[in-house]
Amino acid sequence: MxxxxxxxxxxxxxxxxxxxxxxxxxxxxxxxxxREEVRSDAQNRRMWAMLRDISRQVEWYGQKLSDEDWKHIFSASVEKQRAVPGLDGGFVVLGVSTRRKSKKWFNDMFLVMEAFAAERGVKFTTADHWGIAA
Structure with missing residues (x-):
């Protein structure tokens, strides 16, 4: 059944x-x-719009990072993830997929992203560009 x-x-x-x-x-x-409901399409659009804005406006330790790189940074912050030494040097953050995260988890990540952006003067595109109401 x-x-x-x-x-x-x-x-x-x-x-x-x-x-x-x-x-x-x-x-x-x-x-x-x-289980809690997973992210909505609107949350997904908002996340990628915010990541795009941050990646275009913030230099991180002398580097411009991709939208995907920033997603890893913010999701690692929300998850309180660990970093371990890599096999050939450097560090590897033990990853997390955002695909099945709850709506509440995404709201937590948006708060982290907004606080980070406010500290660095990032100007976000309007909610119209996120495909959701403000």
């Missing part, structure tokens, strides 16, 4: 989930998982 996947936002959604779970055959070995 394939269980449907849908967001739980209303009491009607909760009731629907309860009805589905009540019909599950417990002898079938079903696994059921709940």
């Amino acid at each position: 394939s269980l449907p996947s849908f967001p739980l936002r209303t009491e009607q959604d909760r009731a629907r989930a309860i009805l589905i779970l009540q019909k599950v055959d417990l002898t079938k070995g079903i696994t059921w998982t709940m």
Whole structure:
């Protein structure tokens, strides 16, 4: 049996989930998982717009970094990630994918990005360019 996947936002959604779970055959070995909603398309567009603005306006220790580089820096900050020595010298940040991060996680990352940008005088493009309302 394939269980449907849908967001739980209303009491009607909760009731629907309860009805589905009540019909599950417990002898079938079903696994059921709940998780926070992952980032929205609007959050994804906002993240890349902010990263683009930062990459164009900030020099980091004498280097211009790509949007992707900045994504790693900010996600590492939110995750409190560790860096370990690389095999051939330098350091490697133990990575994290943002693809399945929750909406709340993204809001935390936006706060880090906004604080960083404010300290360095970065001017963000308007919310219109992010594809979301301000």
